Amino acid sequence: MATTQVIAEFLAREFPQSKxxxxxxxxxxxxxxxxxxxxxxxxxxxxxxxxxxxxADVALYSAVLGELGLVALAVTSNLSINFLRKPxxxxxxxxxxxxxxxxxxxxxGEVMLYSRGDEKPVAHVMGTYALxxxx
Amino acid sequence: MATTQVIAEFLAREFPQSKxxxxxxxxxxxxxxxxxxxxxxxxxxxxxxxxxxxxADVALYSAVLGELGLVALAVTSNLSINFLRKPxxxxxxxxxxxxxxxxxxxxxGEVMLYSRGDEKPVAHVMGTYALxxxx
Amino acid sequence: MATTQVIAEFLAREFPQSKxxxxxxxxxxxxxxxxxxxxxxxxxxxxxxxxxxxxADVALYSAVLGELGLVALAVTSNLSINFLRKPxxxxxxxxxxxxxxxxxxxxxGEVMLYSRGDEKPVAHVMGTYALxxxx
Amino acid sequence: MATTQVIAEFLAREFPQSKxxxxxxxxxxxxxxxxxxxxxxxxxxxxxxxxxxxxADVALYSAVLGELGLVALAVTSNLSINFLRKPxxxxxxxxxxxxxxxxxxxxxGEVMLYSRGDEKPVAHVMGTYALxxxx
Numbered sequence: 001m002a003t004t005q006v007i008a009e010f011l012a013r014e015f016p017q018s019k020x021x022x023x024x025x026x027x028x029x030x031x032x033x034x035x036x037x038x039x040x041x042x043x044x045x046x047x048x049x050x051x052x053x054x055x056a057d058v059a060l061y062s063a064v065l066g067e068l069g070l071v072a073l074a075v076t077s078n079l080s081i082n083f084l085r086k087p088x089x090x091x092x093x094x095x096x097x098x099x100x101x102x103x104x105x106x107x108x109g110e111v112m113l114y115s116r117g118d119e120k121p122v123a124h125v126m127g128t129y130a131l132x133x134x135x
Numbered sequence: 136m137a138t139t140q141v142i143a144e145f146l147a148r149e150f151p152q153s154k155x156x157x158x159x160x161x162x163x164x165x166x167x168x169x170x171x172x173x174x175x176x177x178x179x180x181x182x183x184x185x186x187x188x189x190x191a192d193v194a195l196y197s198a199v200l201g202e203l204g205l206v207a208l209a210v211t212s213n214l215s216i217n218f219l220r221k222p223x224x225x226x227x228x229x230x231x232x233x234x235x236x237x238x239x240x241x242x243x244g245e246v247m248l249y250s251r252g253d254e255k256p257v258a259h260v261m262g263t264y265a266l267x268x269x270x
Numbered sequence: 271m272a273t274t275q276v277i278a279e280f281l282a283r284e285f286p287q288s289k290x291x292x293x294x295x296x297x298x299x300x301x302x303x304x305x306x307x308x309x310x311x312x313x314x315x316x317x318x319x320x321x322x323x324x325x326a327d328v329a330l331y332s333a334v335l336g337e338l339g340l341v342a343l344a345v346t347s348n349l350s351i352n353f354l355r356k357p358x359x360x361x362x363x364x365x366x367x368x369x370x371x372x373x374x375x376x377x378x379g380e381v382m383l384y385s386r387g388d389e390k391p392v393a394h395v396m397g398t399y400a401l402x403x404x405x
Numbered sequence: 406m407a408t409t410q411v412i413a414e415f416l417a418r419e420f421p422q423s424k425x426x427x428x429x430x431x432x433x434x435x436x437x438x439x440x441x442x443x444x445x446x447x448x449x450x451x452x453x454x455x456x457x458x459x460x461a462d463v464a465l466y467s468a469v470l471g472e473l474g475l476v477a478l479a480v481t482s483n484l485s486i487n488f489l490r491k492p493x494x495x496x497x498x499x500x501x502x503x504x505x506x507x508x509x510x511x512x513x514g515e516v517m518l519y520s521r522g523d524e525k526p527v528a529h530v531m532g533t534y535a536l537x538x539x540x
């Protein structure tokens with residue numbers, strides 16, 4: 001199992017434009033966050049949907065890497081997001097990911113997204129990663 | 136029904152950071168595109184997933200605005216994306232949206248995303264927008 | 271909040287063909303089960319997918335009724351199921367539902383499905399119910 | 406490519422309880438139907454959700470079989486259904502499936518469901534099938 005630091009460095013190379021921070025990698029799980037500022041807000045003070053999806057995608061990918069090692073070839077095949085509440089404009093977005101299936105060809109996980117410190121989630125995400133066929 | 140130009144100007148104000156271009160608004164439909172350059176690519180020459188989701192979200196929202204007028208209050212409640220093929224690193228992403236239901240409280244639509252000029256889609260998106268309750 | 275027994279009787283009238291059993295209704299939650307026998311199995315001893323979806327749908331609906339009262343007018347707008355593991359051919363299917371959002375127009379919840387007594391889930395379901403506009 | 410009749414006979418053996426009828430298999434496509442009677446209706450004259458999901462699942466599976474041959478080992482990994490309109494209580498449900506991706510490990514397709522003869526769809530389904538790893 002790769003450590004939090006190894007995964008954080010790997011993702012920084014793979015996604016150089018991303019502001020996502022890998023906070024922790026656990027057993028079949030991860031915690032990721034994203035700072036919120038002008039670039040992430042829409043008029044009215046809402047965090048843009050794609051930012052939430054980005055955090056979920058990185059959280060899922062981090063948990064996959066934590067479980068399977070740095071297999072950069074795993075690709076997202078499905079991501080489904082339910083928007084639950086308006087996120088705060090002044091707090092980081094934090095995503096907690098838990099893998100619910102780690103199979104030979106598919107890995108599935110869910111992510112709950114929060115405005116940091118809030119109890120109620122702002123979005124729920126279910127994602128599927130396809131692993132390359134062994135050759 | 137709002138015209139293509141009115142919606143394009145509205146979205147430019149609502150999403151000042153976005154590079155999405157509203158190309159056309161039709162009956163229950165829209166075409167939207169996004170230029171692809173360094174900011175949108177990941178190592179290996181793949182368009183990042185969140186860019187695809189952004190194009191789909193703007194395509195859906197544009198079609199909703201085209202059908203219902205500039206009701207900025209419609210909010211995405213669900214977005215589900217299936218990634219089908221690796222997009223080209225050298226072509227715009229183009230999204231064609233078609234609304235499949237326009238109800239009183241929910242609007243649902245699907246978006247096919249393409250690398251411009253290619254015949255086979257790179258992703259399929261299904262989205263739901265919730266409309267504010269009439270008061 | 272309606273009690274478990276009231277909801278069980280209501281569902282028995284609404285879905286006379288269903289074998290689903292409402293086991294418990296809690297705060298924003300429910301537990302529902304379904305016996306497994308010849309009618310629910312496919313060759314090879316797999317529980318059919320639609321049975322899993324039925325259990326999830328009834329679990330979600332029961333939790334909605336528990337929270338909002340016997341509003342038979344709530345309708346499913348989206349149901350998304352991820353199949354995780356092959357269910358046992360010899361155990362009931364049990365669904366645990368938890369509502370993650372109870373809004374004025376939408377209720378969203380997730381359901382984990384298990385073969386009774388097993389620790390690992392056989393499927394994960396996310397569902398959305400639309401509530402009728404108040405008039 | 407398996408013919409319509411071969412697939413219909415295969416499914417009749419695999420799903421002996423099902424009333425689904427395979428009407429046609431085409432290139433990456435299928436048409437499937439289901440008669441509607443007492444067993445499929447809920448009070449108020451609505452076709453039950455699980456029946457719609459069943460038709461979609463069989464339509465997807467038929468199209469997969471049509472494309473890949475009788476690989477009974479393909480398994481549904483995700484099924485996401487959006488309910489669009491109330492189906493008629495007096496008409497068959499008809500599903501038209503189109504595969505949008507046929508990969509080595511995943512096949513994805515969409516299904517539009519109609520009350521026979523009606524122009525507007527009653528539901529939209531997106532499904533993913535996982536293929537067994539080659540050995």
